[in-house]
Amino acid sequence: KGKRAFVAGVADDNGYGWAIAKSLAAAGAEILVGTWVPALNIFESSLRRGKFDESRVLPDGSLMEITKVYPLDAVFDTLEDVPEDVKSNKRYAGSSNWTVAEVVESVKKDFGSIDILVHSLANGPEVTKPLLETSRKGYLAALSASSYSYISLLKHFLPIINPGGSSISLTYIASERIIPGYGGGMSSAKAALESDTRVLAFEAGRKQRVRVNTISAGPLRSRAAKAIGFIDMMIDYSLANAPLQKELSAEEVGNTAAFLASPLASAITGAVVYVDNGLNAMGVGV
Numbered sequence: 001k002g003k004r005a006f007v008a009g010v011a012d013d014n015g016y017g018w019a020i021a022k023s024l025a026a027a028g029a030e031i032l033v034g035t036w037v038p039a040l041n042i043f044e045s046s047l048r049r050g051k052f053d054e055s056r057v058l059p060d061g062s063l064m065e066i067t068k069v070y071p072l073d074a075v076f077d078t079l080e081d082v083p084e085d086v087k088s089n090k091r092y093a094g095s096s097n098w099t100v101a102e103v104v105e106s107v108k109k110d111f112g113s114i115d116i117l118v119h120s121l122a123n124g125p126e127v128t129k130p131l132l133e134t135s136r137k138g139y140l141a142a143l144s145a146s147s148y149s150y151i152s153l154l155k156h157f158l159p160i161i162n163p164g165g166s167s168i169s170l171t172y173i174a175s176e177r178i179i180p181g182y183g184g185g186m187s188s189a190k191a192a193l194e195s196d197t198r199v200l201a202f203e204a205g206r207k208q209r210v211r212v213n214t215i216s217a218g219p220l221r222s223r224a225a226k227a228i229g230f231i232d233m234m235i236d237y238s239l240a241n242a243p244l245q246k247e248l249s250a251e252e253v254g255n256t257a258a259f260l261a262s263p264l265a266s267a268i269t270g271a272v273v274y275v276d277n278g279l280n281a282m283g284v285g286v
């Protein structure tokens, strides 16, 4: 029987979430996506108008189908957590049931269960500031959107992830090595995400036989990465210094996610898997 995947963090066809959805679809999975509320309208209308059709093409020539798009804001667990100014914000008021608990409730009502959970989202309002200049508010916001959002999604989805299922997030080497420019507490957020991957692998494995892994991806020119401001430099650096001197394609990360979600990876859990042309293994640039 085909598997069902929920991919959180898809709002265009340029990021890792889209590529992961495509690789999972190519492997036969049914795709549900969670799209950040402020980006929902433009994503859905672009999808409808065929703007993504070229990028929807799968290896067999068919187009990836997204069965349903759920509005999601992963910094809120329940409706009670949402402050008034967000509730009354025009973009948020236009849709409903977008807190984590409500999204999971809707997926449960619509489909009953899933097999694969993908977390491909991050946000750090002060990402362009060095850590020494990051405010408490900015730091906690980065951790809330980029780290706790994963704990919350897994916690709420776990009861409806079929045993043998798999959960995957995206991380970055700035968690363990100094990457100047990846600021605002985003390096801290990725360190937390990687540590949580191990603890959650234990807890979800024992509770529900669900595997939990994270992909440490190399640089990709996504919308989020362009907002950080140094993505072209990181791509050039990787091209110059990585063992494999080629540009990294989002599809390579997508294919790794499909592998990790498949029975081929049935003994892999709690792992940080590097998909970065090997750059992480270098000690110095050459």
Ligand code: NAI
Pocket (backbone or CB within 6 Å): 008, 009, 010, 011, 012, 014, 015, 016, 017, 035, 036, 037, 039, 072, 073, 074, 075, 119, 120, 121, 122, 123, 145, 170, 171, 172, 173, 216, 217, 218, 219, 220, 221, 222, 223, 224, 225
């Ligand atoms: P992206 O812009 O395609 O994806 C980030 C998504 O997060 C966007 O769709 C955005 O709408 C969504 N988002 C932000 N705040 C949200 C919230 N509160 N609730 C729900 N959704 C929210 O960019 P990208 O780069 O593909 O990012 C995906 C993941 O890959 C992130 O975890 C990122 O840190 C990670 N990554 C990216 C690298 C890169 O070079 N692009 C390198 C290594 C990891």
